[in-house]
Amino acid sequence: MSKQQESDGQATAMGGLWKVSISPHLKSSESVEKIMWTVVACLVPPLILSVFVFGIQTLFITAVSVVSCVVVEAISQKTLGRKVTIKDGSAVLTGLLLAFVIPPGVSPLLPILAAVFAIYIGKHLLGGIGYNFFNPALLGRAFLLASFPVAMTSAWLSPVEGFGIFSYLGTSIDAVSTATPLAVMKEQGMVAFTNMFGSGASLYTSFFMGWRPGCIGETSGFLLLLGGLYLLYRGYITWHIPVSILGTIAFLSWVVGGETYFTGDPLLAILSGGALLGSFYMATDYVTSPSNKTGQLVFGICIGALTVLIRIKGGYPEGICYAILLMNPLSTVFDTWFKPKRFAPPVGGAK
Amino acid sequence: MKSLLTFPKGGTHPPEFKAQTQECGIEVMPVPDELELILGQHIGAPCEPTVSKREEVVEAGTIGEVKRGLGVPLHAPVAGKIKSIGVSAHPMRVSSPSVTIAVDHEAEAKKYEKQDWQSFDASELLAKVHDAGIIGVGGAGFPTHVKLKPPPNSPVDSLLLNGAECEPYITSDHRQMLEHGYEIVEGAKIILKILGINECHIGIENNKPDAIKKMTELAEQQSDGNCTLNVQALQVKYPQGSEKQLIQAITGRKVPAMALPAAVGVVVHNVSTAKAIYDAVVYSKPLYEKVVTIAGKGIARPANLQVKVGTKIKDIVEYLGGTQAGLAKIIMGGPMMGFAVSSLDIPVTKTTSAILFLSEDEIDTKPHSQCIRCGWCLEACPMGLEPKEIGIYVEANMAEDTEPFGVFDCFECGSCAYVCPAKRPLVQFIRLAKMKAKRPQ
Numbered sequence: 001m002s003k004q005q006e007s008d009g010q011a012t013a014m015g016g017l018w019k020v021s022i023s024p025h026l027k028s029s030e031s032v033e034k035i036m037w038t039v040v041a042c043l044v045p046p047l048i049l050s051v052f053v054f055g056i057q058t059l060f061i062t063a064v065s066v067v068s069c070v071v072v073e074a075i076s077q078k079t080l081g082r083k084v085t086i087k088d089g090s091a092v093l094t095g096l097l098l099a100f101v102i103p104p105g106v107s108p109l110l111p112i113l114a115a116v117f118a119i120y121i122g123k124h125l126l127g128g129i130g131y132n133f134f135n136p137a138l139l140g141r142a143f144l145l146a147s148f149p150v151a152m153t154s155a156w157l158s159p160v161e162g163f164g165i166f167s168y169l170g171t172s173i174d175a176v177s178t179a180t181p182l183a184v185m186k187e188q189g190m191v192a193f194t195n196m197f198g199s200g201a202s203l204y205t206s207f208f209m210g211w212r213p214g215c216i217g218e219t220s221g222f223l224l225l226l227g228g229l230y231l232l233y234r235g236y237i238t239w240h241i242p243v244s245i246l247g248t249i250a251f252l253s254w255v256v257g258g259e260t261y262f263t264g265d266p267l268l269a270i271l272s273g274g275a276l277l278g279s280f281y282m283a284t285d286y287v288t289s290p291s292n293k294t295g296q297l298v299f300g301i302c303i304g305a306l307t308v309l310i311r312i313k314g315g316y317p318e319g320i321c322y323a324i325l326l327m328n329p330l331s332t333v334f335d336t337w338f339k340p341k342r343f344a345p346p347v348g349g350a351k
Numbered sequence: 352m353k354s355l356l357t358f359p360k361g362g363t364h365p366p367e368f369k370a371q372t373q374e375c376g377i378e379v380m381p382v383p384d385e386l387e388l389i390l391g392q393h394i395g396a397p398c399e400p401t402v403s404k405r406e407e408v409v410e411a412g413t414i415g416e417v418k419r420g421l422g423v424p425l426h427a428p429v430a431g432k433i434k435s436i437g438v439s440a441h442p443m444r445v446s447s448p449s450v451t452i453a454v455d456h457e458a459e460a461k462k463y464e465k466q467d468w469q470s471f472d473a474s475e476l477l478a479k480v481h482d483a484g485i486i487g488v489g490g491a492g493f494p495t496h497v498k499l500k501p502p503p504n505s506p507v508d509s510l511l512l513n514g515a516e517c518e519p520y521i522t523s524d525h526r527q528m529l530e531h532g533y534e535i536v537e538g539a540k541i542i543l544k545i546l547g548i549n550e551c552h553i554g555i556e557n558n559k560p561d562a563i564k565k566m567t568e569l570a571e572q573q574s575d576g577n578c579t580l581n582v583q584a585l586q587v588k589y590p591q592g593s594e595k596q597l598i599q600a601i602t603g604r605k606v607p608a609m610a611l612p613a614a615v616g617v618v619v620h621n622v623s624t625a626k627a628i629y630d631a632v633v634y635s636k637p638l639y640e641k642v643v644t645i646a647g648k649g650i651a652r653p654a655n656l657q658v659k660v661g662t663k664i665k666d667i668v669e670y671l672g673g674t675q676a677g678l679a680k681i682i683m684g685g686p687m688m689g690f691a692v693s694s695l696d697i698p699v700t701k702t703t704s705a706i707l708f709l710s711e712d713e714i715d716t717k718p719h720s721q722c723i724r725c726g727w728c729l730e731a732c733p734m735g736l737e738p739k740e741i742g743i744y745v746e747a748n749m750a751e752d753t754e755p756f757g758v759f760d761c762f763e764c765g766s767c768a769y770v771c772p773a774k775r776p777l778v779q780f781i782r783l784a785k786m787k788a789k790r791p792q
Contacts, residue, residue: 019680019716020691022779024765025707026365026519027715030772032723085720130721291726291739331724335740342735342757343360343595344605347614 032129035236036089039281042227043096049223050216054104054157058216062099065111069095072115076124090129094118097137100217100277101321102144105155110148114140133329135288138321145321156180156213180214181207182273182317190259207271217281218274218318228280237284240296245279245320246270248304256312273311278303278320288328295334303327355557357586358596361733363766365519365589365687367558372646373522375655377530380670382429382454386661387439387698388414390448393486394493395421400450406433410461411637414450423484423494425450428639428659430458440697449698452661463634468537473545476632480545483631484701485638489513489524489592489621490684492702495628498620499545501613510542511601514555514562514622515585515592518685521705523642526655527623528555528562536569538625540578541632546618549578552601553622558587589687590764594619596733608760623704641699645671649678649708658699664706665695677710686714687765719774728767728777734760738767738777745780750787758784759791 050058073091077084086092098114118140123132145152184193197203197212206212208221217224231237250266257264270276283289283303290299303323310319391397398415402408408427415425431452439449468476481496501507512535516524528535539551553570555563563584570580583601585591595606597619604615612619620628623642630636639660646653651672658667664681668674682689683697683706699706728738736757744753761781768777 018678018691018693019714020693021680022776022782023682023684023686023688023690023763024769024778025680025682025686025689025691025709025714026769027717027774028363028365028770028772030727030770031717031774032720032772035725035772088720128721130723286723286725291724291729340729340732340735340737341360342608343733343760344607346608347610 032090033088036093038234038236039231040089040093040096042230043093043100043217043281045227046100046220046223047096047216049220050104053159053219054216058099058104061102061104061106061108061111062096062216064108065099065102065115066092066095068112068115069098069119072119073124076120077128080124080128082124082128085129088129091119094123094136094140097217097277097281098140101137101141101215101274103152103155103157103215105157106144106148106151110144110151111140113147114144117143130287132287133332134325135282135285135328138282138325138328141321142325145316153183156215158213180273180317181212182311204267204271207268214272215274217277218272221271221276224276224280228276231280231284237280238293238296240293241284241289241300242279244297244300245283245304245307246275248301249275249307249320252305252308253311257308269308269311273307273318274320275307278307278324282320283324283327288324288331290331290334290338292335292338292340295331295338298338299327299331299334302330355584355586356554356600357588357591358600358733360735361731361766362588362590362596363731363769364587365769367587368519368646369522369525369558371520371653372644372655373525373559375522375526375653377523377526377642377655377657380656380658380662380667382456382659383662383666383670384454384456385434385451385663386428386431386454386659387449387451387663387696388425388428388661389439389441389698389700390415390425390450391441392425392484392492392660392701393422394491397448398422398425400436400448402433402436402450404433404436407431408433408452410458411639414452421494421497423481423486423496424637426484426637426639427452428661429454430461431455440692440694463636465633466635468541468632471632473547476541476545479632479635480628483627483635483637485624485627485631486701487621488623488627488638488641488701488704490688490702490704492700495620495624498618499542501546501611501618505611505613506616507546507613507618508548508616509550509552509602509618510539510546510548511597511617511619512539512551512553512622512625513592513594513597513619514553514559514566515597516559517556517587517589517592518687518689518705519589520646520707521644521685522646523644523655523704524622525559525562527626527642528559528566531626532562532565532569534629535622535625536566536573536580537633538627538629539580540573541628542618542620542625543578551578551580553580553582554585554591554597554601555582556585556587556591589766589769590733593733593762593764595762638701641701641703643667643699643703644705645708646705647678647708648710648713649675649681651675660701661698663696663698664692667699667706668695668708674708675710677712678708679711679716680707680709680714682707682709687769688763715774717774719771719776721773722775723773725772727770727772731766731770733764733766734762736761738781741784742775742777742780745784750784751789753784753788754791758788761785 069091118136122139126132253264253269254266306323307319431454434451434453441447485495487493567582627638740756
């Protein structure tokens with residue numbers, strides 16, 4: 001603590017009377033904790049909804065994920081000799097996001113393993129918060145997808161009937177698992193998709209409200225969007241990344257996503273496959289996205305394009321997870337390419 | 352209604368806290384028993400004392416002069432006897448040579464006669480400004496006569512008076528405009544005559560509507576065939592009172608890095624400096640009094656005090672009824688750019704515009720954490736610099752390599768550190784970087 005105080009210049013004046021430090025002496029009321037906990041709060045409504053869509057075990061999986069992320073963070077920081085900062089909410093947020101991107105029917109062992117990989121290796125071994133160059137939650141998901149491909153691609157649950165939130169308890173996952181909409185579309189074609197999920201306005205409504213198979217975080221577009229708009233309103237995120245990602249996905253899906261050119265369904269493309277969660281909550285992670293606004297736009301467009309490429313040509317139906325992970329380490333590169341505009345260079349040009 | 356002007360890039364909106372003192376009229380504080388005058392009041396070489404110990408001095412008598420280099424003379428604010436010539440604590444430079452005067456309370460205050468300044472020509476006016484020891488009283492402390500003599504080939508066409516007062520808490524310029532608006536406007540006309548130009552803009556932030564109204568009326572009355580004065584209402588945004596930002600807000604011109612405002616045809620003076628110029632020219636009165644805002648929850652009675660230069664903080668505290676429990680930090684200047692002091696023995700200088708007594712809940716004491724690269728500092732920086740990178744480099748012991756992030760363009764307004772959610776001491780990092788970084792050739 002004393003070391004921290006010294007580096008803050010908050011040494012106490014002679015006689016223990018007053019504090020002296022370098023200006024400014026005022027700081028805004030915003031803090032890292034406030035930002036993290038606000039984002040966590042924005043993710044609670046979709047979590048509650050998921051209980052009514054998939055049953056109570058989503059809550060269980062989320063709890064396991066959050067607790068293991070917090071515990072791994074505390075142990076990592078302790079063993080690495082760093083200050084334990086679990087109160088700042090960033091591990092809670094990672095846990096929540098991790099739970100949102102894995103199928104709700106998986107074994108609780110999976111989020112625990114993902115937490116170890118994401119928090120210990122993906123975050124703290126790279127230097128801790130601020131220095132991790134991959135989004136920890138997505139890194140956890142990618143790790144699970146590589147290690148448990150069957151569970152991670154089949155443990156999807158159909159929405160429960162009525163309010164039977166306990167109906168999946170005690171049943172074997174294999175008996176109830178189903179496929180996600182984009183997987184159906186990719187593997188079985190548009191006809192099967194329409195048979196299964198309907199078409200037109202009712203399709204959009206059920207996707208927007210969340211009544212369809214998928215992971216917690218990709219079901220309720222409406223609530224995710226609501227939380228995202230709140231973050232925009234608070235100024236914690238700006239429009240640049242979400243709009244450029246969603247715009248690019250919609251545009252490219254319309255151009256190349258259909259049976260022929262210009263017949264794709266842009267609305268379906270952004271309402272499915274976790275595009276909303278990815279663009280508002282994952283790609284906007286401060287640490288792993290560019291700081292400059294121009295850089296953010298380019299970053300978003302690249303993620304959108306990669307998402308569509310993976311969805312159409314790649315092996316995975318969703319795509320945005322790998323698109324973000326592929327772009328994450330380029331953030332700092334973008335920051336060196338796209339620099340803020342200086343007030344005015346010296347006469348005769350810079351340098 | 353005319354839309355309000357401001358600078359386009361960066362800036363922040365710290366809470367204003369001006370209500371505490373904006374209704375407090377300027378109050379003349381009785382002279383304490385002893386004044387300590389710092390010989391290095393301004394940028395440039397400090398004065399050398401022209402008096403010796405136990406010598407009697409009269410009010411407005413010269414006690415210090417700059418023998419070589421940039422500078423202005425220093426005057427005795429009162430009649431008295433030189434008690435000592437030694438070293439004083441200094442808010443910015445730790446310590447500085449100083450002259451201590453034991454005040455003669457029996458002596459009568461000096462009477463000044465009013466003169467018609469129109470009869471003087473530009474060089475006489477300029478000499479009077481120099482002889483009165485006037486420096487930029489807004490904070491930087493640059494000798495005013497130097498700014499009034501821009502390099503010969505610079506295309507100066509307008510004068511800007513800075514009444515923005517964008518720092519929280521401070522209301523001394525606000526009160527000066529309300530109570531001495533006429534002197535300020537006349538002072539502006541004197542400056543116009545010295546510079547040989549006829550256009551003056553007075554920039555005032557919109558949180559001072561009474562000052563805008565008063566100055567607008569005066570400016571309209573005083574504008575004539577020879578000069579046009581007008582008041583520009585500005586949006587409330589920190590750091591509007593910074594020279595480069597004010598020039599951009601009012602004229603749209605950008606002062607290049609490492610250049611003076613005269614390069615884009617502008618000369619900027621604080622409104623209180625204009626008042627000092629008026630006193631110097633019309634009354635031949637040197638600058639030795641200062642209006643200082645005393646505010647914060649840590650002082651018994653907040654006020655706008657007119658004090659003699661050299662009055663120590665402890666005398667002000669005593670006059671205002673002492674400090675309050677919970678006082679945590681004393682700042683000379685504003686809370687965004689001012690200096691925290693560790694002693695009440697520090698005297699007021701010509702550039703002191705406020706002394707703030709802040710309680711624990713008014714200041715930030717949270718420890719800082721690692722940079723999360725949110726980029727808020729990039730948005731807040733009015734100069735388009737990258738404070739986060741400078742901070743990360745300094746922490747990694749790579750301060751020498753911070754020049755590409757613009758460390759030498761930083762004027763330490765503190766906007767970046769104000770908005771930083773990780774509470775990082777970015778200004779401190781930048782000061783360190785400025786000392787270690789390699790300057791561009």
